[in-house]
Amino acid sequence: MRVLHIITGLGIGGAEQQLRLLIPHMREVHSSVVTLTNPGAVADALRADGVPVTHLGMRGNRDLTALPRLARLIAGGGFDLVHTHLYRACVYGRLAARLAGVRTVIATEHSLGAAQIEGRPLSAGARALYVATERLGTATVAVSDTVARRLAGWGVRPARIRVVPNGIDVGRFAFDAGARRAARRRLGLAPDAYVVGGVGRLAAGKRFGTLIRAVADVPGARLLLVGEGDQRERLERVARECGAAERVVWAGAVSRGLPELLSAMDVFVSTSAEEAFGLAIVEALAAGLPVRYVACPALDDLPAGEAPGALRIGASAAEVAAALRSVPRERLPVPDAVRRYDIAHSARQLTSLYHEATKLPYEASDR
Structure with missing residues (x-):
């Protein structure tokens, strides 16, 4: 299975480190990564692990020129699934995947608080845009039951929410x-x-x-x-x-x-x-x-x-x-x-979700 991960940036942060940790444990998945901005230390670490990383060069939240560039990249990659991480990547990634003809899109919500997202106060506009683009995807992964409840409170249908906790080595x-x-x-x-x-x-x-x-x-x-x-x-x-x-x-x-x-x-x-x-x-x-x-x-x-x-x-x-x-x-x-939060367990849950969403065959293992 070929999966493209799209993430807002790859500086040192929890979501970024979590992506780097997950990929080696998903042995049945061939992963590539696109970072919209900031190809930082985690980008270097991913490349050292042999993971292809592309920097899209997005100049800000309203850089709409990034959307067709991202869509072309997705269309040319032969990907079975797109997985988005962090707010900006989720909004642009879902739209670009739809334009590229990839219908299976998973998003992970890493940083949703009761009144903020990724450390910034929530606005009504940001929330409305998130919910509108969420409907273009296949499923949204919450990193905890608490985040799942917050997503449902926003109006995301519970049937579209899956809980896959963060993990550590x-x-x-x-x-x-x-x-x-x-x-x-x-x-x-x-x-x-x-x-x-x-x-x-x-x-x-x-x-x-x-x-x-x-x-x-x-x-x-x-x-x-x-x-x-x-x-x-x-x-x-x-x-x-x-x-x-x-x-x-x-x-x-x-x-x-x-x-x-x-x-x-x-x-x-x-x-x-x-x-x-x-x-x-x-x-x-x-x-x-x-x-x-x-x-x-x-x-x-x-x-x-x-x-x-x-x-x-x-x-x-x-x-x-x-x-x-x-x-x-x-x-x-x-x-x-x-x-409970061993990274190998989280990777198995996520791989299972990928196969369920794409309908590609999958045999779970304890590797």
Whole structure:
């Protein structure tokens, strides 16, 4: 089966990394990728994996010249199915596939919140355009039950929604004491320092300013922030204003070194009040970290007790600080919740959906 993935950009982000992780596990599928914009680090990684990547060179949301170019690319590729990722790619990709004569289009909704999409506030126009073009596709994949409910609330017919959770390579995140020592030396963190960790785009919705203020109120605590984004300068200012400038370590964006950085942490905190899944939280649990979080559909949609090392907390800086003062500094067993989200399982579910949608034969396996 030949599949074309269309994604808005290929910088370092959750949806982008998820696509890169999925493709090698879909062994019956010959995948190619088109990025509308930003052929960044994940594009380089995909090419290194042997996946063809094309940059469409789209100049913005209203660059309508991209539509016929994308349609020609689809028509010339002999694809059985088009799979779109992220808002702009979903809108343009569905239209282009229809123009190219490809009728089987799957879309994955990675980042739909209650009041925002991909970190930006929702407008009535954006929602109407999304729902209108959704009808041109075959099915829409939600990365969590929470996102499925949000899509249905938008007016997407429940029969068109399939839940295929995000996944991780569980073994890759196993705690490594040697990596912990090496990462702490490199980052200037003492072996006995109490290190609080946060991972994600430095965007307003992640509320890392709240985490910085909370750490400032915990004597001796250090904060290791992994990620980059347009809020970096503002967050540095917050750290200075609350007297924590010397206690924050800015690790920047990483594509391969996250397991080592998670090994260097003592507790993981997610202060984001609105998530579509909560991938970084699952990765932290796979590293044996105690986790404190404000919102995480990946855990909240599961039966109680499947992630004993993770506790939901209040959203204010005072509540986060109070939670940090009582976290035991010990590595924990990997919980059942993490094993639910193994990437191989997600890839099998998605491959099965491809074959169901195209009517091409498929024999499921446990490879």
